[in-house]
Amino acid sequence: MTGVLARCAEAQKTDVPAGTILLAEGTKSGRIYVLDAGTIEVLRGETRVALVHEQGAIFGEMSVLLDTPHTATVRAVGDATVYAFADAANFLRSDPETTLAVAKLLAQRLHSATTYLVDLKRQYAGHTNHLGMVSDVLASLINQPPGDFEPGSDRLPDSP
Numbered sequence: 001m002t003g004v005l006a007r008c009a010e011a012q013k014t015d016v017p018a019g020t021i022l023l024a025e026g027t028k029s030g031r032i033y034v035l036d037a038g039t040i041e042v043l044r045g046e047t048r049v050a051l052v053h054e055q056g057a058i059f060g061e062m063s064v065l066l067d068t069p070h071t072a073t074v075r076a077v078g079d080a081t082v083y084a085f086a087d088a089a090n091f092l093r094s095d096p097e098t099t100l101a102v103a104k105l106l107a108q109r110l111h112s113a114t115t116y117l118v119d120l121k122r123q124y125a126g127h128t129n130h131l132g133m134v135s136d137v138l139a140s141l142i143n144q145p146p147g148d149f150e151p152g153s154d155r156l157p158d159s160p
Contacts, residue, residue, distance in 0.1 A: 038080025
């Protein structure tokens with residue numbers, strides 16, 4: 001994602017101290033952040049989903065593209081420097097190369113998740129417990145109509 005950094009010249013470069021929350025789960029900011037230096041953690045509730053230190057990593061894109069609240073909290077682990085795009089939707093509309101880079105990133109994530117679910121499906125084929133639901137989850141990911149996705153589950157619902 002370092003190619004995205006070349007497109008950040010017009011963005012506000014900001015130093016953020018350790019512990020700063022850039023994006024809060026359940027809120028809607030309209031912002032995208034691009035990491036220049038430091039380490040960022042992504043949390044769903046109290047669970048750390050990722051620890052990111054790759055220069056050029058993007059945060060907040062799903063919320064902006066889907067026009068929904070953030071599905072995770074993004075917080076600086078140590079001091080960090082980020083580029084902030086306050087009107088991210090407008091930025092993505094005006095910069096097709098960055099938008100294509102974001103689309104590729106999202107496609108890679110979907111590919112990884114789908115590959116993982118297919119592997120689970122193979123491992124637990126024929127199970128009648130909750131592991132047998134992997135097939136249904138996989139089908140819903142692949143055939144999901146736009147606008148119908150609601151994160152969370154009956155077992156552990158996400159709360160804004």
